Amino acid sequence: MNIATVVGPRFESIELKRTAPAPRVLHVIPGPAGGGSMVFARRQVASLERAGVAVQTFYLTSRTDPRTIAREGLSIHDVARRFQAQLIHAHYGTVTALLCACIAPVPLVITFRGDDLNLTDPGSGRAALARVLSQGAALRAARIICVSARLKQHLWWRAARVTVIPSGVDLTLFRPRPREAARRELGWSYEDPVIVFNVGNDPRTKRLDLARAAFARAQAACRNLRLHLIDGNEPPARIPLFLNAADCLLVTSDHEGSPNIVKEALACDLPVVSVDVGDVAERLAGVTPSRVVNRDADALAAALLEIVALGRRCNGAAAVRDLSEENIAQRVLAVYREAIGSRPPCAA
DSSP: OEEEEEEETTEEEEEEEEOOOOOEEEEEEESOSSSSTTHHHHHHHHHHHHTTOEEEEEEESOSSOHHHHHHHHHHHHHHHHHHTOSEEEESSSHHHHHHHHHHOSSOEEEEEOSTTTSOSOTTOHHHHHHHHHHHHHHTTOSEEEESSHHHHTTOSSOGGGEEEOOOOBOTTTSOOOOHHHHHHHHTOOSSSOEEEEEEETOHHHHTHHHHHHHHHHHHHHSTTOEEEEEETTSOGGGHHHHHHHOSEEEEOOSOOSSOHHHHHHHHTTOOEEEESOTTHHHHHTTOSSOEEEOSOHHHHHHHHHHHHHHOOOOSHHHHTGGGBHHHHHHHHHHHHHHHHHSOOOOOO
């Protein structure tokens, strides 16, 4: 913040405070511009624009075809120049971040979100390569955002440049609604307790097999218990409806950064039963009823039955109030200003 002091013979000293203008930022997001893919990144860009940031968004159409990647790298450079970007923000690691690191004509901010730093499949060469690409990109970043403290621990270097900022929650969209009204809109039974599980686009990492095993054990004791799967093709606008209609969210993932579905469930006051993954334990601290249990089908089933038997909502909305998109946008904006004011990072 610049401060100018005006002094005159007939005037007392007056401090005039000028707020630094919001920066111009080119956001690079992998995947299509619509649908459920990277919707949390698109929502963050929109919240930053509402906060006054001048934004331009570039969507990478491919992260596997070398010719397309090279062509899009040139396009990113050209768009950044024409937009007069002061900063590029890569909203994922791996190829997305490394491409930006190689061509960025301005300081680079990278947000690591989970699978880009987590070694999701130790036996997979592709997963190992993705992690190496992310680590390489981090060397060129002026500032780095990790969505959880646990994810930050996977960085090999540049820890001093990291700020932990989870993705924000749209609290106008994700908010408590009467369960009966949500069920009526979905056509669900009012009597049957329902567990929701977010499969996304990766049932293996989300551990759908463990979720099904835990549900089967719970259903043996509660015959009318139901399991509803939310897949990656579900329109994002319908997710709050499922969360408000359900009795509990189940999370069994092997790896996560900061699972948005947990924060969104809490914003709807939906109890959560989860394994200790990502920042879930932090999010559920002080939230009742909710449980963090061992990665075991019997333990998960027991927790599900306990939550369902209580038959009440949790105090999650109060717990995630500070994670509103508006609050998170201000924290990201502070990182932008640090990045713009920093000296360009060296490669070594």
